Amino acid sequence: MEDSPKLIIRFALVAEQPNVRDEGRLTGAGFAESIAGIKRYTGFVRGRDLYPLFDHLSLEANPRAAKTGPVTDAILESLEMTPHLFPFKSKGILLGTSTFEALQRNRFELRFEDPASEGVLDGGHNMLAIGLFMLAEVVGEKQLARATLWDEMKELWEEHRKELEAVREKFDFLVPVELLVPSDPEDERSVQQFEMSVLDICAARNNNAQLTQEAKSNKLGFYDEIRQRLDPAIACRVEWKSNEWESGEGRPIKVRDLLALAWIPLNRANEAGLLPSNISVTPQNIYRNKGECSKQFDKLMLDRQVSEPRDGPVHELINERVASCFDILADLPKLYDKIYAEFPEAYNSNGFRFGANSIVKIYDPIRRAVAKDKTDYVAIQPHTPFTDRPVTYRYPDGLIMPLVYGLKGLMEIENDRVVWAADPENFLNAYLADIAGAYRLVLDMARFDPQKLSKNQASHEFAVSEFEKALLKHRAKQSSLGGATTTANKTDQPRLI
Structure with a gap:
């Protein structure tokens, strides 16, 4: 808190809403609802007076990470070709902070004490484009072209800060800026109301830019x-x-893929009546409708018995039953990859040929090199989605999604918590081949069509039942071994006389 820097922003023109005259006309509950604890300053700031923002702010409060592309290209073109029209062509920058002081001469002293929820709430692409536009005065094109993300632009900004200061007066174009602050910064209730409203405002302002539900949920602390x-x-x-993953880093894991997996233990908890309300998703939606999984997840997390807001809009998990499901979820990405990697050989161990299906491709450079028909092979080795494990077979994940859901049959309830009934990795080592042999039935019925297979609830229920059967078999073995050990121990015990 104390380390957050103070910065001063000067408006060329600014208007206050609501102002003193508004307060005189608006009274009672209607007025309180109309301002929602928020005061707004709107106006224009010259480019050179945005320097303090570039010096001190991140874009952490913005739900989407800024990244160069068609949007920033259009902004740069406007700044270069028609700077006098820019304040009317751009929606500008939205700032928000609970700590501020209005100074003389249209100046505002701002402090952003919580970068996760205060700062640039909207307009990240404008900030990135304006920063690149200014840097173009002191940096070569090749070096500038490598700055595709906000953090990369900031590195250049800091590196060339002295040169930028020398050309500062060149940037007299106007930028629309909106500043949101508490209506009464001295009133704790007003400040708290402001903090709770900022996230909804931020999400609403980003709707036109296709802000994902996951981005808003991330800001709420649900993840x-x-x-x-x-x-x-x-x-x-x-x-x-959204947009925080660099293109050169390979394919990212989508957060909604994790949320879909979360519903495997959450469904188990709901069946046991452990969730505060009857909330679940159908097994097939874990594959076909991950957006629905995300919405249901938000609905669950917004329940006051599951999480509650702390330090403004950020929520903290308070439900141990849901927490136990997240403990299970932590294992599921690796188990998913294990099933994907090992299912083909487990299937083949029953005398079948997984690779004989046209939908399955094999990575085998030697055989591919001599094969007349290379359509059965892939030239690049495939990898699993979560742990990036190299595998021999590439096939649609719809073929094994019911098996992944089948892991629910390996979960049980203990002291009102969802737990593993057996170590899941060792269990798969021991029983995946047996389960794969039985699973051939649903594969044949669906004719190896991943869509039919994973969009059919019966195939998921079949997989769960096969895991439950294997668990019974496992427990019978453990009981038998335990009984033998107990008998042996009793025989070895000395007789008491």
Whole structure:
């Protein structure tokens, strides 16, 4: 808090809403509802007076990460060709902070104490484009072209800050800026109301830019507990925030893929009556409708018995039953990849040929090199989606999604928590071949059509029942071994006389 820098923004023109005259006309509950604890300053800021924002702010508060593309290209073209029209062609920048002071001469002293919810709420692409436009005065084209993300632009900004200061007066174009602050910064209730409203405002302003539901949920802190539980090697590859994944880093893990998997243990919890309300998703939606999984997840997390807001809009998980489902979820990405990687050989161990199906492709460079028909092979080795594990077979994940859901049959309830009934990795090592042999029935019935297979609830229920049967078999073995050990121990015990 104390380390957050103060910065001063000067408006060329600014209007206050509501102002003193508005307050005189608007009274009572209608007035309170109309302002919602928020005061707004709108106006124009000259480009050179935006320097303090570039010096001190990140775009952490913006739900979407800024990235160069058609949007920034259009903004740059407008700044270069028609700078006098820019304030009317652009919606500009939206700032928000609960700590501010209105100074003389249209100046405002701002402090952004919580970068996660205060700062640039909307207009990240405008900020990126304006920063690149200014840098073009002091940086070569090749170097500038490599700055495709906000953080890369900021690095250039800091590196060339002295040169930028020398050309500062050139940037007299106007930028629309809107500043949102508490209507009464001295009133704790007003400040709290402001903080709770900022996220909804931010999401609404980003609707035109196709802000995903996941981006808003990430800002609410709904994914924090999941992120903390995941293997760091997996968590760092998840695109928690839209556009934050660099194109050169390979394919990111979509957060909605994790939310879909979360409904495997959450459905188990709901069946046991452990969730505060009857909320679940159909098994087939985990594959075909991940948007619905995301919506239901938000509905669950917004329940006051599951999470509650702390420090403004950010929610904290308070439900141990849901927390236990997240513990299970932490294992599911690796188990998903394990099933994907090992199912073909488990299937083949029953005397079948997984690779004989046209939908399946094989990575075998030697055989591909001599094969007349190369359509059965892939030239590049495939990898699993979560742990990036190299595999021999490439096939649609719809073929094994019911099996992944089948892991629900390996979950049980203990002290009102969802737990594994057996170590899932060792269990798959021991029983995946048996389950794969039985699973051939649904594969044949669907004629290896991944859409028919994963969009059919019966195939998921079949997989769950096969895991439950294998668990019974496993427990019978454990009981038999335990009984033998107990008998042996009793025989070895000395007789008491």
